[in-house]
Amino acid sequence: MEQVGANRCFGGWQKRYHHPSSVLGCDMHFSVYFPPQAEGSSALPVLYWLSGLTCTDENFVIKAGAQRLAAELGMIIVAPDTSPRGDGVPDAPDGAYDLGLGAGFYVNATQAPWAQHYRMYDYIVNELPTLLQANFNVSSKAAIAGHSMGGHGALVIALSNASRFSSVSAFAPIVNPMECPWGQKALGAYLGDDKTAWQDYDACHLLRQQGAFLSLPIRVDQGMADDFLDSQQLTRPLEAVSVELDYPAEFHYHPDYDHSYFFIASKIDDHLRFHAHHLGLTDAP
Numbered sequence: 001m002e003q004v005g006a007n008r009c010f011g012g013w014q015k016r017y018h019h020p021s022s023v024l025g026c027d028m029h030f031s032v033y034f035p036p037q038a039e040g041s042s043a044l045p046v047l048y049w050l051s052g053l054t055c056t057d058e059n060f061v062i063k064a065g066a067q068r069l070a071a072e073l074g075m076i077i078v079a080p081d082t083s084p085r086g087d088g089v090p091d092a093p094d095g096a097y098d099l100g101l102g103a104g105f106y107v108n109a110t111q112a113p114w115a116q117h118y119r120m121y122d123y124i125v126n127e128l129p130t131l132l133q134a135n136f137n138v139s140s141k142a143a144i145a146g147h148s149m150g151g152h153g154a155l156v157i158a159l160s161n162a163s164r165f166s167s168v169s170a171f172a173p174i175v176n177p178m179e180c181p182w183g184q185k186a187l188g189a190y191l192g193d194d195k196t197a198w199q200d201y202d203a204c205h206l207l208r209q210q211g212a213f214l215s216l217p218i219r220v221d222q223g224m225a226d227d228f229l230d231s232q233q234l235t236r237p238l239e240a241v242s243v244e245l246d247y248p249a250e251f252h253y254h255p256d257y258d259h260s261y262f263f264i265a266s267k268i269d270d271h272l273r274f275h276a277h278h279l280g281l282t283d284a285p
């Protein structure tokens with residue numbers, strides 16, 4: 001693993017790394033914010049941030065403005081890329097933004113030509129945490145968050161690995177990919193036509209299946225001026241499932257906010273405080 005960037009930021013460091021991924025079969029970048037407390041001897045908890053369509057590991061780092069509060073809270077934030085990358089990694093034949101490069105959907109693909117490299121689920125759940133444990137002073141406590149496609153990834157990964165995460169949050173997540181154009185296109189390509197294989201990657205399905213056995217804290221924020229709100233099954237279907245199950249997830253709706261990083265930057269502190277509380281860094285959210 002090689003460090004390829006380092007910027008002093010709120011008394012800590014915003015760093016970028018490059019490493020060979022055996023799971024993805026290619027070289028990957030990821031970004032890490034180390035708060036000032038990382039220079040001490042205590043292991044710090046990690047918040048994984050999963051970004052949306054078209055993003056790399058850098059969109060969140062540059063646009064969300066999370067570092068100021070992460071520095072105060074003593075929280076490491078890890079932002080991975082959104083798909084495998086590089087020569088030899090297939091892309092959508094028409095260069096579409098919602099399939100292939102920048103659109104890994106956090107699944108393990110089973111279909112040609114994707115199956116060899118598109119294994120973002122295993123990369124986030126297994127390879128990346130192991131790499132972080134081996135190289136940095138991180139504690140075993142972790143939380144996960146994301147936006148849109150990354151909100152889908154965060155919810156699916158946390159719901160399927162609830163013992164690994166103290167909390168999960170999402171901005172404008174795709175919560176029912178089985179029933180929306182972005183999800184149907186990606187899951188169809190990566191997993192094939194058998195929709196039973198899609199269920200493992202649908203947050204609504206997972207919550208309905210497992211909600212009765214879970215105590216995972218969930219928070220979702222949604223802008224009401226989001227152009228994708230209804231067309232891409234964002235947020236509301238998951239709220240309906242949580243109401244149906246009486247699952248105590250938090251849903252916050254915000255008039256006038258859209259799907260962009262302006263929304264994320266406006267509300268990211270609420271998510272960091274939510275996770276800090278459940279990670280045991282603070283008494284109150």
Ligand SMILES: N[C@@H](CCC(=O)N[C@@H](CSC=O)C(=O)NCC(=O)O)C(=O)O
Binds near residue numbers: 051053059097260261
């Ligand atoms: N180009 C597309 C939509 C692309 C887009 O809005 N991407 C979002 C995530 S959407 C769901 O995963 C994003 O985070 N973009 C990067 C950024 O820095 O804003 C279109 O215009 O329709």
